[in-house]
Amino acid sequence: MEQRADATSPTTPTDSASTRSWSELLAFVFMVAALVIAPLYVYPLFIMQALCFALFACAFNLLIGYGGLLSFGHALYFGWASYLSAHSAKVWGFPPELAILTGTLIACAFGTIAGSLAIRRQGIYFAMITLALAQMMFFFALQAKFTGGEDGIQSVPRGKLFGMFDLANQTNMYITVLVIFLGGFLLIYRIIHSPFGEVLKAIRENEPRAISLGYKTDRYKLMAFVLSATLAGLAGATKAIVVQIASLTDVDWPMSGEVVLMALVGGLGTVFGPVVGAFIIIAMQNYLAQVGQWVTVIQGAIFVLCVLMFRRGIIGEIAHLLRIRL
DSSP: OOOOOOTTOTTSHHHHHHHHHHHHHHHHHHHHHHHHHGGGTSOHHHHHHHHHHHHHHHHHHHHHTTTOOOOSOTHHHHHHHHHHHHHHHHTSOOOHHHHHHHHHHHHHHHHHHHHHHHTTSOHHHHHHHHHHHHHHHHHHHHHOTTTTGGGOEESOOOOEETTTEETTSHHHHHHHHHHHHHHHHHHHHHHHTSHHHHHHHHHHHOHHHHHHTTOOHHHHHHHHHHHHHHHHHHHHHHHHHHHTEEOGGGTSHHHHHHHHHHHHHHOTTOSSHHHHHHHHHHHHHHHTGGGTTHHHHHHHHHHHHHHHHOTTHHHHHHHHHHTOOO
């Protein structure tokens, strides 16, 4: 005889969804509270820089963690958005909001072009196309006059946000970066929990089956790619205003590798994992700067350790042990 599931059973889907939502809500509240009080104890410029890279990592995680698409060229969108944001603020005299918007739009345009080409292939071929396109634009940045070559674009003015808030003030700048990060983070959260996000997960798990159900998977993958590139551009454009410089390091291939490392260390396919991974990597780069090139070696060792011992990433392992969603 078929047994009916008890409505109060802890294994019912309703209870599972409720547990997931409460765990994610508590984690979000904790993250916001920590970011609000952090400037009282940590240098604000470090936190702002880490927030920019955290948004970058979250954007990358949207593509690989939920779409199953590995891009080795995401520095293209982060770096060129940084260049356009810095150039428009310094040379064209754009206010910070328009400078950031300019960088974000150029990243969206590049993402549309690169995505349209890359999604024609799968697996390692997809990854190699993204890397090739990124390197092509790196060499263009190296030769172009407006990028400043190896010197980059320096002394970028922060300006006044909406003509009212002077971003030269650290508090105003921090609040602006925090709002941008939280806005991007919540947008990504909404995307991955929407019907569009569910289709992305289906494509990641079994693309032929998704096609058999009538979904035009190439369109979904292209939309995910463009969204990821646009949000990566938002991070890069904001970062240029925060640190007041755009350089070749923003668009070079090691930057694409760093965002992969951030997502893996924190936990692929988790909401909060890329944020934690980004803070860990940026903290290492800042506080271990005195050891020089050994920072790269240490990062490599941490990557190997995470692959061998924490295959789900730090947040992924915590969520697995507690049986919650993070």
